[in-house]
Amino acid sequence: MKRDELADLTVFVAVAQEQSFTRAALRLGMSQSALSQIMRRLEERVGLRLLSRTTRSVAPTAAGEDLLRRIAPMLEEMDHSLTALGRFRDRPAGRIRITTVEHAAKTIILPGIRDLLHENPDINIEVMIDYGLSDIVADRFDAGVRLGAQVEKDMIAVPISPDIPMAIVGSPAYLKDRPAPAGPHDLIEHRCINLHLPSSGTTYAWPLLGSDKQELTRVRVEGPLTLNAIDLILDAARDGHGLAYLPLDVVHSDIGERRLVSVMQGRVPDLPGYHLYYANRRNASPAFRLLVEALRWRGEKTLKSAR
Secondary structure: OOHHHHHHHHHHHHHHHHOOHHHHHHHHOOOHHHHHHHHHHHHHHHOOOOEEEOOOOEEEOHHHHHHHHHHHHHHHHHHHHHHHHHHHOOOOOEEEEEEEOHHHHHHHHHHHHHHHHHHOOOEEEEEEEOOOOOOOOOOOOOEEEEEHHHOOOOOEEEEOOOOEOEEEEEOHHHHOOOOOOOOHHHHHHOOEEEEEEOOOOEEOOEEEEOOOOOOEEEEOOOOOEEEOOHHHHHHHHHOOOOEEEEEHHHHHHHHHOOOOEEEOOOOOOOEOOEEEEEOHHHHHOHHHHHHHHHHOOOOOOOOOOOO
16 A cells, blocks of 8 residues: 555544544644545545535545444554554653543542653643543543443453542522432432433432432432533532532532532442543553553542541
């Protein structure tokens, strides 16, 4: 295969995966016009239409889907092979892409990589916030960070945090004219602020303990707001829109300064700690191994608790 043919296939894969010339251009560092010319040249060479284009969207045709399925893994494997050559360099280098949620990014990842990036200037880490359960292989991430219970069994999982203390909170103004809930059934009478889960298209069900504080139930709550970020949920709780289910370290200072009131203490169990997970073949890069060691939980890191 000629060099320009390989380059053309790389452009096709980027456009087909992003389903956008704009996003593909940003990903490849090329102009949209250059990408359009390359795609026209490739389609003329193979004698088939590979992309279906409208004014609003770009999607692979049936032939394009078949070609994408065949060549994307090969190009990705070539990319990994080139990245793996970094182990022969004097200094670890390369880009590491991670999908995670905002709380883990703030409390675990950013603090954990501070020294790593200062000591290894050739390492580049890309952190993408997403509450969906991404397929890290298909979406070309090197790793993901999620709660332990959410990690697929075929992934290597490394614990990077202790269990996460949680709390249900409401503003004093919200609770002024309402009795605080004592158990899961009382939440029916309350306005609650929901977290949207894009993978399922539903909202997060709150894990709660029964009266014996042993049996775990998951309660779907109702309320005026559904949001997709815990920072927004925190703001909504402060503004009196309802009860919120949030990590305790996020609301610790609000509780201490009486901006929020914690309810149902003893009924809100800790969530399983965060895990860094990845496919087996992703563990070749020295830069990635440094990341794993930098984030690995060894017991000394704790999340703030008011209990």
